[in-house]
Amino acid sequence: xxxxxxxxxxxxxxxxxxxxxxxxxxxxxxxxxxxxxxxxxxxxxxxxxxxxxxxxxxxxxxxxxxxxxxxxxxxxxxxxxxxxxxxxxxxxxxxxxxxxxxxxxxxxxxxxxxxxxxxxxxxxxxxxxxxxxxxxxxxxxxxxxxxxxxxxxxxxxxxxxxxxxxxxxxxxxxxxxxxxxxxxxxxxxxxxxxxxxxxxxxxxxxxxxxxxxxxxxxxxxxxxxxxxxxxxxxxxxxxxxxxxxxxxxxxxxxxxxxxxxxxxxxxxxxxxxxxxxxxxxxxxxxxxxxxxxxxxxxxxxxxxxxxxxxxxxxxxxxxxxxxxxxxxxxxxxxxxxxxxxxxxxxxxxxxxxxxxxxxxxxxxxxxxxxxxxxxxxxxxxxxxxxxxxxxxxxxxxxxxxxxxxxxxxxxxxxxxxxxxxxxxxxxxxxxx
Numbered sequence: 217x218x219x220x221x222x223x224x225x226x227x228x229x230x231x232x233x234x235x236x237x238x239x240x241x242x243x244x245x246x247x248x249x250x251x252x253x254x255x256x257x258x259x260x261x262x263x264x265x266x267x268x269x270x271x272x273x274x275x276x277x278x279x280x281x282x283x284x285x286x287x288x289x290x291x292x293x294x295x296x297x298x299x300x301x302x303x304x305x306x307x308x309x310x311x312x313x314x315x316x317x318x319x320x321x322x323x324x325x326x327x328x329x330x331x332x333x334x335x336x337x338x339x340x341x342x343x344x345x346x347x348x349x350x351x352x353x354x355x356x357x358x359x360x361x362x363x364x365x366x367x368x369x370x371x372x373x374x375x376x377x378x379x380x381x382x383x384x385x386x387x388x389x390x391x392x393x394x395x396x397x398x399x400x401x402x403x404x405x406x407x408x409x410x411x412x413x414x415x416x417x418x419x420x421x422x423x424x425x426x427x428x429x430x431x432x433x434x435x436x437x438x439x440x441x442x443x444x445x446x447x448x449x450x451x452x453x454x455x456x457x458x459x460x461x462x463x464x465x466x467x468x469x470x471x472x473x474x475x476x477x478x479x480x481x482x483x484x485x486x487x488x489x490x491x492x493x494x495x496x497x498x499x500x501x502x503x504x505x506x507x508x509x510x511x512x513x514x515x516x517x518x519x520x521x522x523x524x525x526x527x528x529x530x531x532x533x534x535x536x537x538x539x540x541x542x543x544x545x546x547x548x549x550x551x552x553x554x555x556x557x558x559x560x561x562x563x564x565x566x567x568x569x570x571x572x573x574x575x576x577x578x579x580x581x582x583x584x585x586x587x588x589x590x591x592x593x594x595x596x597x598x599x600x601x602x603x604x605x606x607x608x609x610x611x612x613x614x615x616x617x618x619x620x621x622x623x624x625x626x627x628x629x630x631x632x633x634x635x636x637x638x639x640x641x642x643x644x645x646x647x648x
Contacts, residue, residue: 221343222342222343222344222347222349222351223342223343223344223351223352224342224343225341225342226331226334226335226340226341226342226343227334227335227338227340227341227623228341231331232328232331232332232335235324235327235328235331236328236332238324239296239299239321239324239325239328240299242317242320242321242324243299243302243303243321243325245317246302246303246305246306246309246314246317246318246321247302257302257305260301260302260305261298261299261301261302262298264297264298264300264301265294265295265297265298266294267297268293268294268296268297268298269290269291269293269294272285272289272290272293272294273285273290276290285336286336286337286338286620286622287336288332288335288336289332289333289336289337291332292328292329292331292332292333292335292336293329293332293333295328295329295332296325296326296328296329296330296332297325297329299321299324299325299328300321300322300325300326300329302318302321303317303318303319303320303321303322303325304318304322305318306318306321307319334346336622337622337623338622338623338624338626338627339429339432339438339622339623339626340432340435341435341437341438342435342437344433344435345432345433345435345437347433347466348403348431348432348433348465348466349403349433350388350390350403350404350406350433350434352386352387352388352390352406352436353387353388354387354388354389354390354391354392354393355385355387357393357407357409357496357497358409358413358414358418358498359498366642367420367422367500367502367505367641367642368642369642370419370421370453370642370643371450371451371453371642371643371644371645372645374412374419374451374453375451376411376412376415376451376452377415377416377417379415380411380412380414380415380452381411381414381452382411382448383411383444383447383448384408384409384410384411384413384414384440384443384444384447384454385408385409385414386406386407386408386409386436386440387406387407387409388404388405388406388407389404389405389406389407389458389492390404393496395458395460395484395488395489395492396488396492397480397484397488398480398483398484398487398488399474399479399480399483399484400464400478400479400480400481400483400484400488401464401479402460402461402462402464402484403433403434403461403463403464403465404434404461405434405458405459405460405461405489406434406435406436406458406459407436407456407457407458407459407497408436408439408440408443408456408457408458408459409456410443410444410447410452410453410454410455410456411447411452411454412447412451412452412453412454413456413498415452418498419453419498420498420499420500421453421454421455421456421498421499421500422455422456422499422500422505422506422507422641422642422643423455423456423457423458423493423497423499423500423505423506423507424439424443424455424456424457424458424506424507424509424533425457425458425460425485425489425490425493425506425507425508425509426439426457426458426459426460426509426510426511426514426518426533427459427460427461427462427485427509427510427511427513427514427515427517427518428459428510428511428512428513428514429510429511429512429513429514429515430463430467430468430469430512430513430514431463431466431467432463432466432512432513432514433461433463433466434459434460434461435459436457436459438511438623438626438627438630439457439459439630440457441627442627442630442631442634443455443457443634445631446631446634446635446638446643450638450643450644453643453644454634454643455507455634455641455643456493456497456498456499458489458492458493458497460484460485460489462481462484462485462510462513462514462517463513464478464479464481469513469541469542469545469549469553470553471541471542471549471552471553471554471561471564472516472517472520472521472541472564473541473553473554473564475552475553475554475555476555477552477553478552478553482521482524485508485517485521486521486524486525486528490506490528502530503527503528503529503530504530504531504579504640505530505641505642506528506529506530506531507529507530507531507532507533507637507641508521508522508528508529508531508532508533509532509533509534509535509633510533510534510535510537511535511536511537511626511629512535512536512537512538512593512621513537513538513541514537515533515534515535515536515537515538516534516537516538516539516540516541516543516566517537517541518532518533518534518537519532519534519537519566519582519584519600519604520540520541520564520565520566520569522566522580522582523566523569523570523573523607524564524569526573526576526577526580527576529580530579530580530581531580531581531582531583531637531640531641532580532581532582532583532604532609533582533583533633533634533637534582534583534584534585534597534600535585535586535625535626535629535630535633536585536586536587536590536593536594536597536621536625536626536629537584537593537596537597537600538593538596539593539595539596539597539599539600540564540565540566540567540596541553541564541565542561543596546561549561566600566603567603570603570604570606570607571607573607574607575608576608577604577607577608577609578608579610580608580609580610581609581610581611581612581636581637581640582601582604582609582610582611582612583611583612583613583614583632583633583636583637584597584598584600584601584604584611584612584613584614585597585613585614585615585616585625585628585629585632585633586598586615586616586625586629587615587616587618587619587620587621587622587624587625588615588616588617588618588619589618589619589620590619590620590621590625592621593621594615597613598613601613612632612633612636614629614632614633614636616628616629616632
């Protein structure tokens, strides 16, 4: 499969509407070819659509989807099912070309439904992200520039040079640039370099290590867009970011912990990735200018690691994260990631780690965001924000109006979190 196909934009493009139009056209041809059966076909389509729509909400009520369905997801799935049923009906019609159209309709309808549901969630922007593979090319990393005399006032001392790119650059950390792992089979990470990092004499910049959700992959699309927007408003300044893999595969959930089952996930993020960034990238080597962040599953890892390692991470960015790793499937997590040791599982929770490091978080910053329609993960975010504040973090909490556990909550949460952290990281003037 070519990189072009793997990288094709699935959400912010008209692709779903192109497939939807083709689906409707083929269905109309099939219906028109059998005018005596139009009523039967329409009744069959309506019945299949209604049944699929109802089934989707029943399954959501049973918790199959780990949260409420996005508003339009059930509609796309239901309509796709209706057209698929018409396609199957056409398989029994003559002559052969009607059967061929039936096969084509099934393929088109299934693809359209998949694209529509994916767009409703708004998280996986390309096929590479769905399959959990890395489709980005690697690119040379810039040489280190002069150290900033005071990174806290970079926003005042930095003057963007002529010819600075308007946008940052995203590339894969693969091949010779791959992050070494001491015991975890991580998929290739991605790196974002803001415009200020791409000039001849770049300043040292803060670092974000970010992790996406589960199922998922180290897809930098959402974070890169948010950082580009911040950079555009701040003279090209933004953190350098590594989007790293804390899962190992699309559907695995190592619960952010080192284990025999999944490997040394925590060591990879907190040691291997951080060592690589310090050694390879032009960053400020100071925990106060490092951010550990993530979305959903990645957000729970971010808060967990920020609580476990206050000496490494001065800032936490938790976007719609679980209350604690493995919260959706506790028994399975205890068995797989903690060898059946429920006490170890409890001790690894952020709440326990905060209690184990009293006084270690003074001067640290934590940002928590979630959608106000996110009944599954929202309450945990509220609880964790309170725990962080009690432990000594300076906490910024943002509830995203009208959003659930979907891509809009991710993109809006990132925008809010990066704006909140900007002054802390020396990239923007203090507010208030």
